Amino acid sequence: MTxxxxxxxxxxxxxxxxxxxxxRAATIQVIALISFLILIGWIISNTAQNLKDLGxxxxxxFLFEPAGYDINQRLIDYHSQSPHLRAALVGLLNTLLIAVxxxxxxxxVGVLVGVxxxxxxxxxxxxxxxxxxxxxxxxxxxxxxxxxxxxxxSLPSPRDFRGETPEATMxxxxxxxxTNRGVYIPExxxxxxxxxxxxxxxxxxxxxxxLDFLAxxxxxxxxFFVSGRIKSRADAIQNxxxxxxxxxxxRLGVVVIPLVVLLVALGFHLGYPALKGFNFQGGTYMRNxxxxxxxxxxxxxxxxxxxxxxxxxxxxxxxxxxxxxxxxLRQRRIMSLVILPQALRVIIPPLISQYLNLTKNSSxxxxxxxxxxxxxxxxITLNQTGRELETVMMGMLIYLAISLSISLVMNWYNKRxxxxxx
Amino acid sequence: xxxxxxxxxxxxxxxxxxxxxxxxxAVGVIGWLxxxxxxxxxxxxxxxxxxxxxxxxxxxxxxWLVSPTWDAASLTECxxxxxxxxxxxxxxxxxxxxxxxRWVQLLFGFYPSHLYWRPILAxxxxxxxxxxxxxxxxxxxxxxxxxxxxxxxxxxxxWGGSVWTPIMVAAGLAVGYVAYRLIAVTGGTLLALxxxxxxxxxxxxxxxxxxxxxxxxxxxxxxxxxxSRDFGGFMLSLTIGIVAIAISLPLGIVLALGxxxxxxxxxxxxVGFIEFIRGVPLITLLFVASTxxxxxxxxxxxxxxxxxVIIMATLFASAxxxxxxxxxxxxxxxxxxxxxxxxxxxYWQAQRLIIMPQALKISIPGIVSTFIxxxxxxxxxxxxxxxxxxxxxxxxxxxxxxxxxxxELYGFIALLFFICCFSMSRYSMxxxxxxxxxxx
Numbered sequence: 001m002t003x004x005x006x007x008x009x010x011x012x013x014x015x016x017x018x019x020x021x022x023x024r025a026a027t028i029q030v031i032a033l034i035s036f037l038i039l040i041g042w043i044i045s046n047t048a049q050n051l052k053d054l055g056x057x058x059x060x061x062f063l064f065e066p067a068g069y070d071i072n073q074r075l076i077d078y079h080s081q082s083p084h085l086r087a088a089l090v091g092l093l094n095t096l097l098i099a100v101x102x103x104x105x106x107x108x109v110g111v112l113v114g115v116x117x118x119x120x121x122x123x124x125x126x127x128x129x130x131x132x133x134x135x136x137x138x139x140x141x142x143x144x145x146x147x148x149x150x151x152x153x154s155l156p157s158p159r160d161f162r163g164e165t166p167e168a169t170m171x172x173x174x175x176x177x178x179t180n181r182g183v184y185i186p187e188x189x190x191x192x193x194x195x196x197x198x199x200x201x202x203x204x205x206x207x208x209x210x211l212d213f214l215a216x217x218x219x220x221x222x223x224f225f226v227s228g229r230i231k232s233r234a235d236a237i238q239n240x241x242x243x244x245x246x247x248x249x250x251r252l253g254v255v256v257i258p259l260v261v262l263l264v265a266l267g268f269h270l271g272y273p274a275l276k277g278f279n280f281q282g283g284t285y286m287r288n289x290x291x292x293x294x295x296x297x298x299x300x301x302x303x304x305x306x307x308x309x310x311x312x313x314x315x316x317x318x319x320x321x322x323x324x325x326x327x328x329l330r331q332r333r334i335m336s337l338v339i340l341p342q343a344l345r346v347i348i349p350p351l352i353s354q355y356l357n358l359t360k361n362s363s364x365x366x367x368x369x370x371x372x373x374x375x376x377x378x379x380i381t382l383n384q385t386g387r388e389l390e391t392v393m394m395g396m397l398i399y400l401a402i403s404l405s406i407s408l409v410m411n412w413y414n415k416r417x418x419x420x421x422x
Numbered sequence: 423x424x425x426x427x428x429x430x431x432x433x434x435x436x437x438x439x440x441x442x443x444x445x446x447x448a449v450g451v452i453g454w455l456x457x458x459x460x461x462x463x464x465x466x467x468x469x470x471x472x473x474x475x476x477x478x479x480x481x482x483x484x485x486w487l488v489s490p491t492w493d494a495a496s497l498t499e500c501x502x503x504x505x506x507x508x509x510x511x512x513x514x515x516x517x518x519x520x521x522x523x524r525w526v527q528l529l530f531g532f533y534p535s536h537l538y539w540r541p542i543l544a545x546x547x548x549x550x551x552x553x554x555x556x557x558x559x560x561x562x563x564x565x566x567x568x569x570x571x572x573x574x575x576x577x578x579x580x581w582g583g584s585v586w587t588p589i590m591v592a593a594g595l596a597v598g599y600v601a602y603r604l605i606a607v608t609g610g611t612l613l614a615l616x617x618x619x620x621x622x623x624x625x626x627x628x629x630x631x632x633x634x635x636x637x638x639x640x641x642x643x644x645x646x647x648x649x650s651r652d653f654g655g656f657m658l659s660l661t662i663g664i665v666a667i668a669i670s671l672p673l674g675i676v677l678a679l680g681x682x683x684x685x686x687x688x689x690x691x692x693v694g695f696i697e698f699i700r701g702v703p704l705i706t707l708l709f710v711a712s713t714x715x716x717x718x719x720x721x722x723x724x725x726x727x728x729x730x731v732i733i734m735a736t737l738f739a740s741a742x743x744x745x746x747x748x749x750x751x752x753x754x755x756x757x758x759x760x761x762x763x764x765x766x767x768x769y770w771q772a773q774r775l776i777i778m779p780q781a782l783k784i785s786i787p788g789i790v791s792t793f794i795x796x797x798x799x800x801x802x803x804x805x806x807x808x809x810x811x812x813x814x815x816x817x818x819x820x821x822x823x824x825x826x827x828x829x830e831l832y833g834f835i836a837l838l839f840f841i842c843c844f845s846m847s848r849y850s851m852x853x854x855x856x857x858x859x860x861x862x
Binding site: 049120121133134136138145149154360367374378382389396399404 | 472688
């Protein structure tokens with residue numbers, strides 16, 4: 001009987017690679033790896049052969065040749081003799097600009113609509129449902145080109161602002177000009193400016209940062225930090241004595257007063273746009289393409305965010321509201337102290353993916369001629385240099401890097417607000 | 423003792439009062455209005471603002487919609503008609519002439535007009551083929567066989583050509599199956615599987631062309647061929663969307679299983695693929711389709727732009743699908759896997775009988791929203807120059823007769839997409855309700 005429990009002869013046979021579960025996993029993996037490498041190798045050798053036939057050996061030297069095209073919406077200095085690399089950088093900054101603007105607007109609209117969809121007012125809830133369904137079920141590209149077409153077709157041209165009795169007038173105390181070429185808004189100017197900080201020397205990637213801007217940010221951050229300290233001190237006093245000291249004027253003061261002092265010291269004033277000749281001069285100029293893209297992307301994404309917010313609020317059990325009410329909290333405090341902090345945990349992960357989607361969708365800018373990364377690097381640079389492999393690969397890698405860093409930052413934040421479970 | 427109560431209290435009611443109707447302000451229309459529209463001053467103000475807003479929108483939209491410009495041949499003619507009626511300006515009235523003039527083009531692109539019956543038939547047959555999948559209990563079971571052969575019928579109907587090509591493509595499956603059965607008798611299932619795949623591949627890559635050509639020369643039977651560049655309009659969106667959706671689901675399941683597996687190398691390949699595809703915008707993948715895909719292939723290969731776009735759209739959708747299905751797999755309790763193991767099922771049996779039916783059910787809402795997203799994203803092909811409805815709308819707006827038209831054209835296209843996407847999302851809700859067999 002012992003022979004039955006004796007280990008069998010363990011001499012290795014080739015068939016064990018397939019039939020023995022101990023080795024089968026390794027076999028499959030090795031086969032998979034080899035076929036994957038063969039596939040990659042096949043693609044690379046094809047590519048090398050094809051590029052050789054076309055006479056285009058891969059090289060990135062084109063990035064340092066003059067671009068030769070103009071970019072009309074830009075955040076940093078650029079002219080048509082700047083290298084392609086700088087054009088790509090301008091495009092990248094434009095992508096980031098629209099992404100930040102879009103995420104901010106989409107969050108505000110989305111949260112508002114999401115909360116209103118839960119309103120007890122039937123009419124308001126239905127209007128918001130209509131908005132959400134309308135935007136969610138129509139392609140975002142259609143919204144972008146539609147908004148662009150509306151802006152071009154229905155707004156007055158700068159010519160209409162001229163003459164004794166102009167057909168169009170400027171809005172908001174004569175400070176904002178809305179035309180079919182774009183919107184001109186007042187720009188912040190400093191008469192006693194601190195100058196600029198030059199970064200990265202004079203190369204293709206150099207850019208200037210306004211020191212005034214940095215100073216304003218620094219003062220704001222410091223103000224909010226002190227304000228936060230005042231709040232935690234008030235909390236400590238309230239915990240000890242039960243009486244909360246009145247701090248709102250202190251907290252407002254430490255933020256506002258230094259800021260006002262700084263702005264006065266720097267000689268802050270607004271530069272208004274003014275009609276000169278056939279067009280407006282001065283002020284910050286936002287092109288139609290930027291505005292159309294911004295409106296379309298943020299309204300489209302807001303519809304999704306609204307659903308996420310609504311789902312998050314509905315996910316909190318009603319007992320939480322009732323318990324908070326039983327503690328004597330008012331409606332608004334129930335929302336801010338009990339419901340929202342819990343709903344946020346449900347809301348944030350899908351919200352991150354909406355931000356990512358918005359950033360990726362911003363590449364549709366090419367449809368309305370907004371010069372983002374797709375428009376510069378993968379658009380005109382590709383067409384002018386004919387380097388499709390290098391430009392498209394670079395573009396994809398940059399987008400990948402943006403996406404991965406957004407999700408890293410957001411996941412870190414998500415981890416912080418996540419419920420700590422035992 | 424019972425009379426003590428009667429002595430302390432003058433009156434004791436011994437019968438129930440008849441029920442009274444609730445006050446008129448709490449029921450019916452008035453009650454509903456009070457509860458939903460005018461509960462408190464804040465809600466009342468909101469209601470009034472909302473009513474004002476609705477009135478404002480309707481007062482602009484309704485007169486604009488009702489506009490007798492159906493027969494106009496150009497925008498100027500439209501404006502003339504509207505001017506005679508005394509309404510001018512941006513919202514004077516719609517110019518429906520453009521829809522009458524171009525709706526066929528918006529639906530079919532430049533597909534030869536005498537062959538319109540083919541895409542229409544393909545669409546009708548699609549509905550028939552989908553019926554057993556979507557509404558299983560309401561249609562005969564045998565219809566599922568038609569669903570199985572539909573993937574071979576549809577390309578043939580759309581692109582035309584010899585009838586032997588789709589038949590021979592389908593025969594490849596049979597060849598693979600025969601090879602599988604032959605080897606399975608002697609060499610075990612894994613080897614048989616490999617042999618089956620290899621046999622089918624050899625058939626498709628090397629034997630398909632000569633064999634179907636041979637059959638075609640004996641019995642020439644086929645439809646008039648249509649070039650891919652003639653495809654356009656909503657038909658193109660539907661073609662790309664449906665094909666990519668149909669292929670991306672199985673691909674997504676495979677990728678999700680790969681990502682969940684314990685095999686490190688397989689897992690990292692899957693994770694790398696999924697994260698790469700999800701990290702880049704679809705438009706960059708379409709650039710790859712339009713500029714790079716031919717470079718990646720052996721010299722001399724030159725295949726159709728629509729096919730290339732479908733390949734990239736499929737890869738794109740399958741990465742998203744994989745993540746949705748992974749969510750479904752992760753939501754399954756561990757006990758389901760252990761239960762399957764304890765029944766002695768092997769990996770594929772467990773997946774097929776226990777895991778996938780439940781995981782797919784959980785992920786239905788996500789799968790449908792991926793479908794909807796992909797279908798909406800088919801409009802991006804207009805950027806690389808294909809003539810989907812949006813691409814055509816640019817051409818129409820550049821036409822001198824319709825230069826300056828905005829709302830009518832985009833509204834029409836938006837309506838087409840809205841109908842498709844909205845019905846898909848409603849269907850997913852229906853399915854969720856139907857499949858909710860859980861313990862809630």
